[in-house]
Amino acid sequence: MAGVVKTGILGLDAMLNGGIPEKNQIVLAGGPGAGKTLLSFEFLYRNAKQGNNSVMFVVEEEAEKVLENAKGAFSGLKDIDDLVKNGSLSVEGLSAVSNASESMRQSSYEFGNFISDIEAIIADKKATRVVIDSTAVLEILVKDPLMFRKSMLALVVDLRRLGVTSILTAEMSSLEKQSLSFRPEFFLFDGIIMLYLSGEEEKRMQSMEIIKMRGSKHSFVTTPYDISPAGFKVFAAEEITQE
Template structure:
């Protein structure tokens, strides 16, 4: 039986049979405001508290913004600064990751080849066990050729898999509702897919979590409401919500 990486998110690990199988590369997909970055941050935070090196690469927000937003959302996480100073929780914000993104000589496209090698080498140098890339969608928006994007993503997935790192990669969906979600072919390169969306009538929109797939473990196929509180995200073990 494969070892598990616990997220520490209340009730979530039970949904995936005790935790994400170690070394899985998981897509965390959701619409705007679903809490993808906070979910990812909490996963890293709990593993950093457990003594494992946890690393976040953000292509959208600076390190200071990520930390400030996490502290505002989770005021009971009192030791964020201590974990950062101990190099257990390492944040590479956009002010650092920008060096790995190069505009091509024609000025019309971007190259992310250095990003893949940069993420892999930095993760190796810190001996990171857990990693987040926030978000893969930024790369997709900047790469015009679909095949190039898929190959780059596969290279990243394979590089992290070879180091037995467990990762979450956030993906922005163009809809917040379940019935309108369309999973692209590249989603199925990942070992797991976790989807965050809204469900219910227009006057009763409830955030919902669903595990679409997770290789290496049995998992629940139910949908679960969740809430973001000061002491962390809580997945609620309640019946599936209907309109």
């Protein structure tokens, strides 16, 4: 039986009943500003600290910018640079994905190239933990809905074949829980974690819910979280058992 990959994020592993089942492919969905990039970055950081090579592919921003943002938000995590330097934690931007940036702008870049480029980097880094942030750009790359479905499937299949444990972030149009709906491609993933943002200004509340996590008896309770310089803190109420 496969083991679990601890996220190392305070409170989240309790919700996950230990962690993410190894080699699972997870989608982390939420509206803008919910903390998808930071949460997935912390997952990689914590795993890199445990000696698991981790790589993040950012397809919407420059890698350096994402890294700087993460260091700014997690100012208490002093060893990010060390992990980057020793190669156990990598943030790869479009420029690193084999000229994808330029090709994408020229609309000549195909999804298949994207997958093979990602595969090459994962092999080169010997990574076992992977984040792709985010899938929104890929949807722009493949406009036909059926082709997009097949392309996403090809991506998930490839990650599965490579044996990595991965998180793919997905952008939702709404922040509110009630107006969110699941997208067809979510079916492909072994797990779905949703991030919600509710309330206004100083009463803003962030919470998360594990919709599914195949192979795991996880919590179904929507749980608030906070982002601090020391990382995420998920206020998991372990006393609650639902089923």
